Structures are given as C-alpha cells and as structure tokens.
Amino acid sequence: MPILNEIHEMLNRCILMKRNCKVFPIMVAILLLTLSIIPPIIGATAVNCEKKPPAALQAGGWPMYRRDPQHTGFTGDAGPTTNQTAWSYATGDAVTSSPAVVxxxxxxxxxxKRVYCLDAATGDVVW
Incomplete structure (x- = not known):
C-alpha cells in the first residue's frame, strides 16, 4: 500500500504547514516585541532634562546661525552708520552658510572644503 503511505505523508505535511502558518506570525510578533522592549531596559540611563539658560552672548558676537540658541537673529547692537562694505574676502568656492563671529x-x-578664520576688523586671513 505505498499509495496510502504517500497520501498519509501528504496529509501530514499539509497539517504541519497549516500549523506553521499559524505559529510563525505569533513567533515573529513575540520576537519584535522582545526586540523593542529589551534594549531600552538594558540601555536605560538617567538623563538630566533641566533646561539651561543660554550663555551670555558677547556684544557684537554672532557665534552661530541666527546668532543665539533660539535662532532669533536679533541683536541689540547698533547697525552700520554708512552703507559701505568694510571688507570682503574671496574663498576658493561658494559660501552658502552664515559666518560665525567670535x-x-x-x-x-x-x-x-576649507574653513577660513579672518580678522573681523580688517578681513585679513588669520589661518
């Protein structure tokens, strides 16, 4: 009765596959849940979320984009009294960012691919 044995094996395979089709998604869900829970527990550290006041800015300084950590772009300094360019400097390629003045x-x-340091008063190269 080899034909009956083959049919019996085919039925067993079908039953096993159906069982695997139900178990596999559950196993994947458990694995994903475990992977999302364990790392935060292992790597948990205390974090100080206290907001620090911004550092006092030097008069005339512009150390970052839009001047301060809040990026206000505001300065209480008086603007130029004339419409004359004090100095200019040509770099080797385009400059699309704001300079920092410190x-x-x-x-x-x-x-x-260079960073330039210039004297703010004269525009001379420092380095």
Missing amino acids: NDRVYVGSFD
Whole structure:
C-alpha cells in the first residue's frame, strides 16, 4: 500500500504547514516585541532634562546661525552708520552658510572644503 503511505505523508505535511502558518506570525510578533522592549531596559540611563539658560552672548558676537540658541537673529547692537562694505574676502568656492563671529574673528566654511578664520576688523586671513 505505498499509495496510502504517500497520501498519509501528504496529509501530514499539509497539517504541519497549516500549523506553521499559524505559529510563525505569533513567533515573529513575540520576537519584535522582545526586540523593542529589551534594549531600552538594558540601555536605560538617567538623563538630566533641566533646561539651561543660554550663555551670555558677547556684544557684537554672532557665534552661530541666527546668532543665539533660539535662532532669533536679533541683536541689540547698533547697525552700520554708512552703507559701505568694510571688507570682503574671496574663498576658493561658494559660501552658502552664515559666518560665525567670535572674539573679533570671522569663521566661514566654503565649498572648497576649507574653513577660513579672518580678522573681523580688517578681513585679513588669520589661518
């Protein structure tokens, strides 16, 4: 009765596959749940969420994009009294970012893959 044995084996395979089709999604769900819960527990550390007041800005300084951590772009400094360019400097390629002005130095990055440090008063290269 080899034919009956083959039919019996085919039926067993079908039953096993149906059982696997039900068990597999459950196993995947358990695995995903475990992977999402365990790492935060293992890597949990205390975090100080206390908001610190912004550092006082030097008069005339512009150390970051839009001047301060809140990016207000506001300064209480008086603007220029004349409409004259004080100085200019040509870098090796385009400059699309804002310069940073700190301690009488102007720092500017260029698409020529360089960062320039210039004297804020004269525009001379510092480095």
